[in-house]
Amino acid sequence: MFRLNNVKYKHILAIETLEIGNQQTTGIVGESGSGKTTLVKLLNKMISPTSGDVFYEETPLKDLNSIEHRKEVTMLPQQPVIFEGSVKENLLFGIRFGEMPIPENSELMDLLKKVNLNKSLEDMADKMSGGEKQRLALARVLLLKPKVLLLDEPSSALDESTEDIIIRLVMDYAKILNMKVIMITHSMNIAKTYTEEIIEIKDGKVKK
Numbered sequence: 134m135f136r137l138n139n140v141k142y143k144h145i146l147a148i149e150t151l152e153i154g155n156q157q158t159t160g161i162v163g164e165s166g167s168g169k170t171t172l173v174k175l176l177n178k179m180i181s182p183t184s185g186d187v188f189y190e191e192t193p194l195k196d197l198n199s200i201e202h203r204k205e206v207t208m209l210p211q212q213p214v215i216f217e218g219s220v221k222e223n224l225l226f227g228i229r230f231g232e233m234p235i236p237e238n239s240e241l242m243d244l245l246k247k248v249n250l251n252k253s254l255e256d257m258a259d260k261m262s263g264g265e266k267q268r269l270a271l272a273r274v275l276l277l278k279p280k281v282l283l284l285d286e287p288s289s290a291l292d293e294s295t296e297d298i299i300i301r302l303v304m305d306y307a308k309i310l311n312m313k314v315i316m317i318t319h320s321m322n323i324a325k326t327y328t329e330e331i332i333e334i335k336d337g338k339v340k341k
């Protein structure tokens with residue numbers, strides 16, 4: 134799915150070769166500051182390498198339009214962005230931006246239930262807790278049904294049992310929608326439990 138060839142990003146990453154295959158779930162594991170987020174940002178063209186090439190399905194990312202690419206390969210950042218306004222407005226933000234058909238309220242409510250968010254569509258999103266905001270942001274990306282979902286430490290604002298429920302839910306949902314998931318986590322245990330292939334990053338390099 135992705136291939137990196139002699140990729141450098143500033144002094145942060147130096148990856149000679151890396152293949153992320155077509156498996157459904159991939160884990161990216163490494164210590165804090167090792168370069169995991171930077172690697173994932175390269176995959177959806179949020180940033181471009183200082184040198185070297187990133188390929189998506191054999192096409193160099195530098196030849197792809199960033200906005201179009203990010204519709205296919207969508208990232209849920211560690212700190213979710215929540216806008217002033219209702220839960221519904223927040224859910225529909227990406228849909229409107231991508232000029233996609235607006236879903237029925239019933240689909241939105243189903244999704245809220247799926248991500249364990251006990252709120253109504255009219256509730257104000259900026260009044261919610263950190264963990265609730267993260268689940269809302271997750272619902273928003275799931276609604277976009279990207280081909281590849283990049284999750285940056287999806288559980289950082291969640292307690293352990295919610296974390297488990299949410300990761301399992303994303304993985305199940307991804308399977309149903311045939312969505313590939315690349316998930317950053319600091320925990321080798323989480324990676325082993327939920328992902329088929331694990332990439333370890335240490336000091337900006339892939340650990341062999």
Ligand SMILES: Nc1ncnc2c1ncn2[C@@H]1O[C@H](COP(=O)(O)OP(=O)(O)OP(=O)(O)O)[C@@H](O)[C@H]1O
Binds near residue numbers: 164166168172
């Ligand atoms: N735009 C930037 N300019 C300079 N340094 C940066 C930039 N972005 C990140 N860094 C630094 O690069 C290193 C790797 O950061 P990155 O966010 O990729 O790590 P991470 O493995 O995702 O860490 P964490 O698990 O704590 O989120 C860190 O030392 C960080 O401070």
